[in-house]
Amino acid sequence: MARSHIAAALAIASLGLLITFHLISQFGLPSLGFFRFSYDPDDTTTAPGQIPILPPVSQPSAFDHEPVYLLGVGKADITGPVVEINLMGYADPNQVGSGLRQRLYSRAFIVGSNDNPEERIVYLVLDTQSGDTAVRHGILEGLKELGPEYDCYGKSNVAVTGTHSHSGPGAWLNYLLPQITSKGFERQSYQAIVDGALLSIKRAHESLAPGYLTVGETEIHNANINRSPFAYLANPKEERGRYEHEVDKTLQMLKFQSAEDGKERGVLTWFPVHGTSMLGNNTLISGDNKGVAAVLFEKDMQRPEEGSNGFVAGFSQANVGDTSPNVLGAYCEDGSGEKCNFEDSTCGGRTQPCHGRGPMFRKADEGASSCFEIGQRQYLGAKALYLSMVTKGRLLSGPVKSFHTYRDFSNQTLQHPNGSVVNTCPAALGYSFAAGTTDGPGAFDFTQNDTGVPNANPLWSVVRNFLREPSETQKACHYPKPILLDVGEIERPYLWTPNIVDIQVLRIGQLLIIISPGEATTMAGRRWKEAIAASASALAFTSSTSNEQDPPIVVLGGPANSYTHYIATEEEYGIQRYEGASTLYGPHTLNAYINATTSLLPHLFYPSGSKPPIEPGPDPPIHTNISYNFNSAVRFDRAPFFKQFGQVLTDVAPSYQRGETVRVTFVGANPRNNLRLEGTFVAVEHLQGGKWVTVRDDSDWDLVSRWRRTSTVLGTSEVEVTWEVGERGGMVSGGLYRVRYFGDKKDFGSGEVEAFEGVSGVFGIE
Numbered sequence: 001m002a003r004s005h006i007a008a009a010l011a012i013a014s015l016g017l018l019i020t021f022h023l024i025s026q027f028g029l030p031s032l033g034f035f036r037f038s039y040d041p042d043d044t045t046t047a048p049g050q051i052p053i054l055p056p057v058s059q060p061s062a063f064d065h066e067p068v069y070l071l072g073v074g075k076a077d078i079t080g081p082v083v084e085i086n087l088m089g090y091a092d093p094n095q096v097g098s099g100l101r102q103r104l105y106s107r108a109f110i111v112g113s114n115d116n117p118e119e120r121i122v123y124l125v126l127d128t129q130s131g132d133t134a135v136r137h138g139i140l141e142g143l144k145e146l147g148p149e150y151d152c153y154g155k156s157n158v159a160v161t162g163t164h165s166h167s168g169p170g171a172w173l174n175y176l177l178p179q180i181t182s183k184g185f186e187r188q189s190y191q192a193i194v195d196g197a198l199l200s201i202k203r204a205h206e207s208l209a210p211g212y213l214t215v216g217e218t219e220i221h222n223a224n225i226n227r228s229p230f231a232y233l234a235n236p237k238e239e240r241g242r243y244e245h246e247v248d249k250t251l252q253m254l255k256f257q258s259a260e261d262g263k264e265r266g267v268l269t270w271f272p273v274h275g276t277s278m279l280g281n282n283t284l285i286s287g288d289n290k291g292v293a294a295v296l297f298e299k300d301m302q303r304p305e306e307g308s309n310g311f312v313a314g315f316s317q318a319n320v321g322d323t324s325p326n327v328l329g330a331y332c333e334d335g336s337g338e339k340c341n342f343e344d345s346t347c348g349g350r351t352q353p354c355h356g357r358g359p360m361f362r363k364a365d366e367g368a369s370s371c372f373e374i375g376q377r378q379y380l381g382a383k384a385l386y387l388s389m390v391t392k393g394r395l396l397s398g399p400v401k402s403f404h405t406y407r408d409f410s411n412q413t414l415q416h417p418n419g420s421v422v423n424t425c426p427a428a429l430g431y432s433f434a435a436g437t438t439d440g441p442g443a444f445d446f447t448q449n450d451t452g453v454p455n456a457n458p459l460w461s462v463v464r465n466f467l468r469e470p471s472e473t474q475k476a477c478h479y480p481k482p483i484l485l486d487v488g489e490i491e492r493p494y495l496w497t498p499n500i501v502d503i504q505v506l507r508i509g510q511l512l513i514i515i516s517p518g519e520a521t522t523m524a525g526r527r528w529k530e531a532i533a534a535s536a537s538a539l540a541f542t543s544s545t546s547n548e549q550d551p552p553i554v555v556l557g558g559p560a561n562s563y564t565h566y567i568a569t570e571e572e573y574g575i576q577r578y579e580g581a582s583t584l585y586g587p588h589t590l591n592a593y594i595n596a597t598t599s600l601l602p603h604l605f606y607p608s609g610s611k612p613p614i615e616p617g618p619d620p621p622i623h624t625n626i627s628y629n630f631n632s633a634v635r636f637d638r639a640p641f642f643k644q645f646g647q648v649l650t651d652v653a654p655s656y657q658r659g660e661t662v663r664v665t666f667v668g669a670n671p672r673n674n675l676r677l678e679g680t681f682v683a684v685e686h687l688q689g690g691k692w693v694t695v696r697d698d699s700d701w702d703l704v705s706r707w708r709r710t711s712t713v714l715g716t717s718e719v720e721v722t723w724e725v726g727e728r729g730g731m732v733s734g735g736l737y738r739v740r741y742f743g744d745k746k747d748f749g750s751g752e753v754e755a756f757e758g759v760s761g762v763f764g765i766e
Contacts, residue, residue, distance in 0.1 A: 068397050069508070070112035070120070071211035071256050073266040073312040074203030075298075077677040078126060078196030079103045079698075080169040080189040082285045083707045084672060085631060086182040088129045088173070089166025090280045090440045093181045097169055098283040099706035099719075100671075100681060101368065102291055103698045104128070104168055106193070107314040108200035109256070109268050111508050113400045114210060116608050121402050121506045122158045122204070123268065123513070123557070124197055125294075125314035127287035129275070130162040130559035131517070133498060133620050134174035138194035139201075146202065153201070155616070157402040159504060159515045160197070161560040164317050165275035165288035166440075171631060173563065174623050177487055177496040185627030192675055207310065210259040214393035215511060215553055219249045220381040223289075223374050224273040226522060227324035227356060227438050228579055230343050230449065234571040235523045247323050247522045248272050251378065252555050253385050254511065255393070266311055267297065269382050270555045272318040272522070276439035277325045277358055277371030284366070284704060289325055290315040292375025295699055297382060315378060316557045319525020321518075321566050321579050325374040326356025330438035344449040344577075345438050351447055356438040372701055372728055394553070398509030401604040406617030407596050409564075409585045410488055410499040414595040422588045425477035427488025427497045428470065429565070430581030434484060437578045448577040451480040478586050481576055488584065494627070497584060500620040502561035503596045505532070507604040510550050512536055514597060516558030518567040521579055524590045527569065528597075529554040535598045539605045562620070567593060636748040637669035638715040645669060645745050646758030649718060652739065655764040659726045666741045666758040668719035671707055673753045674744035681705050681743075682721045687736040687762075695737075702728045705741075719743070725765060738762050 082100045086093060104127035112120035124139075139160060143150045171179065171186035172193055179185055226232055226246035233240070251271040257264055275288035287294070297313035330340040332347035333355050340347055340354035347353040358370025410426040432450045436442035464470075470478075470486040487496040504515035512532055520528060536552040566582040573580040573587045583589045603611055639645050650665040662684075671681060676698075682705045684696035696703045702724040710716045721739050725732055741758040 068114055069211060069213055069400070070110075070114050070117055070208050071213070071258075071265060072108075072110035072204035072206070072208040073256060073310070074108040074200040074205070074207060075312045076106050076196040076199035076203065077103055078106045078128070078193045079285065079675060079677065080172070080192040081186065081672045081675065082169065083670065085169040085171055085186055085189060087166065087283070087285075088168055088170030088178065088182065089275070091178065091181045092280055095280060095283060097285055098708070099285070099704065100698055101284040101286040101704050102295065102701050104165075104285065104287050104291065105294070106197040106200040107294065107312050108197070108204040109266065109312070109314060110201070110204045110208060111213065111400055112208065118152050119400045119608065120152055120157055121400055121508065122153055122201055123314075123316075123506065124158070124160045124200070125268070125316045126160065126162050126193065126197060127165055127291045128162040128168050128193060129164055129166060129170075130563040131160040131561045132173050133562045134622050134624050135172065135190065135193055135197070136160045136561050137622050138190070138624070139197050142194060142198040143201065146198070150205065156404045157506070159506060159513070159557065159560055161316055161515070161557045163275055163287060163290040163315065164320055164519070164559060165286070165291060167275070167278040167282060167284070167286045167288050169285060171629070174620075175495055175497050176493070178563070179627060183631045184629035185624065186629055186631050188672065188675070190624065192677065196677065207265075211265065212257045212259060213396040213508065214255045214257065214389050215253065215396060216255070216385055216389045216393040217250050217252045218381050218385040218388075220251050220271065220377060221249055222327060223271070223377040223381070224249070224323045224325060225327050225329065226322050227274075227326070227330070228322045228448075228521075228572075228577045231568070231572040231575040231577045231580060232322060232521075232523065234575050235569055236571070239523070243526070248319060248525070251381055251385065252553075253382060253389070255386065255389055264301070264311065264386075266313060267382065267386060268314040268316065270316050270318040270557060271378055272320045272323045272525070273325050273374065273378070274320055274323050274439060277367050277374050279367040280440050282366035282368075284706070286371070289371050289375040289378065290317070292372055292701060293378040293382065295701070296376060296379040300383065313382075315382070317559070318556050319520040319522055320558075321521035321524065321568065323522065324356050324437075324439055325370070326358045326361075326439060327374075328357035328359065328361060330354050330356045340438065344447045345441075346447055349447075351435050351441045352443065354438055354441055394510070396509035396511055399507065399608070401507040402505070403600050403603045403614055404502065404504040405600065405614050406500050406620060407503050408499055408618055409501050409589070409592060412585075412592045412596075414588065414592055416588065416591060422591070423477065423586075424588055424592045425474060425488075425586035426486070427499055427584035428474065428478050428481070428483045429485040429487055429584070430478075430481040430576055431484045432576050432578055432581035435578060448581075449575055450482065450581070451574070451576040480574055481581060481586070494623050495621060498562050498564055498620060500618055501564050503593075503600065504561065505597055505601065505604065510553050512552055512554045512604070514554065514556040515560045516556055516567065516593070517560055517562045518564040518584075519559050519579075520556060520567040520590075521569065521572055523569050523572065524567045525556050527590065528594055529556055531594045531598055532601065535601045539602060634670045634672050634746055636715045636751075637673070637717065637745040638748065639667050640710070640714075640716050643667050645756040646741060646743060648758060648760060651761045652763045655766055656725055657766055658732060662723040662725060662739065662763065663720065664739050664760040665718055665720045666743070668707060668717045668741070669743045669745040669756075670717060671743070673746050674755070676742065679742070681741070683740045683742075684723055685738050685740055686733070692738065696723060702726070715748070732765055734765050736762050736764055
């Protein structure tokens with residue numbers, strides 16, 4: 001999560017943050033920081049960049065085994081307001097939504113014990129920047145209202161993860177800091193996520209049926225790099241030598257298969273790459289590269305011989321902290337064309353010109369082409385792995401278990417690996433936090449790799465102290481981080497960041513899933529997974545069908561349940577690049593997470609009914625009813641004089657070639673009037689057999705709608721729809737087409753909302 005406008009926020013704060021919250025939100029904090037692919041079953045070649053890693057045990061067919069799990073999958077729309085709300089991720093107050101490129105979804109995966117149906121887990125993959133304390137609370141409260149059959153879902157077994165997209169609407173988070181650039185908390189944005197997540201769980205629950213789970217992995221070599229290699233190199237050489245790459249290239253997959261008819265019902269994958277393919281100047285809503293990958297897989301699986309329209313593909317994050325989708329590296333965009341400084345990612349001592357480059361960076365499309373390419377690479381790697389698992393893979397068997405508790409990380413005491421006793425600290429962010437990253441550089445004179453005495457204008461310490469001057473104890477606890485924002489000790493008007501964190505692990509047979517509330521760096525994730533695997537092995541981890549020890553499989557999913565920024569190793573923390581500066585609870589943050597999860601791991605191995613209770617810990621505060629909101633409501637909509645809503649202002653051309661872009665502009669209305677969840681704002685229709693058939697909608701990457709306010713006083717606006725008729729849209733048949741727009745207008749007097757439609761002229765595709 002990159003940040004580039006923190007200096008502006010601090011300057012405003014110096015004038016009186018708590019009194020002038022609206023002004024802060026205007027100036028903001030620094031940027032923090034489809035196609036219808038058809039797989040050829042006769043083509044058995046591996047896509048470039050993917051190396052399938054087939055497990056050593058080959059099984060002739062899953063049907064040789066009895067059903068071992070109760071499985072359910074579900075998907076629902078969570079697309080919030082696509083205009084007039086700040087996007088969540090870069091925290092640039094100027095990055096305000098102006099339309100939609102691809103809808104956002106919640107994907108729910110339920111696994112239950114076939115022997116004891118009450119033992120279940122729910123794993124949610126949301127197309128959002130992260131999980132969140134208030135969002136999870138809303139989901140859990142909503143589950144209680146669905147009736148007694150949903151009583152088996154609760155705090156212990158529901159995990160809420162985000163894909164870490166930086167292209168979704170914001171203003172839905174629980175704590176103050178991420179609310180500032182979003183101008184507070186917007187109920188419509190929050191409720192879209194909660195309601196959609198609940199609907200996806202409901203659909204998954206209603207689809208529960210016996211089935212098989214198979215796990216496998218592959219390597220994808222061309223979809224991520226390490227954006228902080230200087231910090232990574234601070235880790236011990238011997239430890240680094242055990243790994244070939246500076247980031248994890250492994251994509252791990254859990255495949256859901258029906259026991260009744262053998263059809264594949266879904267896949268859940270873990271692969272680490274930041275959702276920053278769409279750049280900081282993008283204002284169109286999308287799920288970034290993981291949203292692309294998921295939709296590509298799902299549309300591919302709509303073929304009857306391979307699956308059904310109910311197939312769900314979840315592309316979850318892993319140890320994402322120091323990864324980047326800008327795989328060509330970071331270069332100076334100052335005319336020199338040189339690579340950025342290795343130690344601090346600057347160009348001539350300045351952070352702003354240093355930008356990472358995606359695979360299609362030369363296309364001036366706010367990162368859309370690079371985003372699609374990185375998403376497609378994940379999809380192709382996952383699809384190749386999926387096909388290889390038909391006859392090879394590791395069939396899971398064994399119990400379904402979970403635990404969850406809260407821990408106050410403002411002062412956790414734990415034993416360091418060297419035997420000493422250490423503590424965590426109240427949350428704080430360092431100066432390098434304001435420098436941002438190569439995915440989203442910061443502002444002013446902040447730089448990465450800034451330890452000890454900060455290399456920044458002393459004015460910032462004055463501004464810092466106006467908000468809260470950190471105590472000497474706090475400074476010593478966080479050393480060598482120079483504290484810029486003592487966020488964990490600021491409680492006015494309400495908490496800025498969490499001190500109470502979620503501790504959760506899920507178990508499905510041999511598979512253990514760490515639910516991480518923060519962005520673990522590559523090496524932090526490796527250490528955490530190794531610690532869980534070692535502890536599980538020591539607990540005599542065995543499969544239910546064999547007396548021989550079956551080694552555990554450990555994955556990490558997040559950022560989940562809340563958002564606790566970053567989790568760096570102690571060595572990376574000492575370098576104080578962005579990831580270390582954003583590690584909230586001091587240098588021992590990672591060890592605290594490892595200690596908390598491994599100490600509770602025995603609860604996943606007790607026999608059913610004999611597990612002792614876990615202390616729930618202190619509940620985190622929920623701010624949904626006290627949060628500020630300075631986002632203006634939609635007042636009314638009007639059509640221009642002598643025009644009607646839905647009327648075509650600029651029509652399509654008579655015909656187009658493949659590779660060209662169809663454009664049409666309509667008299668529009670504010671899309672915040674109706675989010676059209678489970679529906680679409682725009683569609684492309686094809687004339688087939690005398691009937692108009694929808695062939696593109698909001699779920700397709702190549703169909704884009706842009707909204708523009710033409711007069712605030714008169715309430716007029718227009719919508720431009722573009723359809724890129726090319727390779728990213730898949731195969732397009734020749735024939736006659738038209739574009740349809742679905743809008744909703746708000747009446748000036750009554751405030752009532754009424755739907756309307758617009759239709760373009762007919763055009764041909766040759």
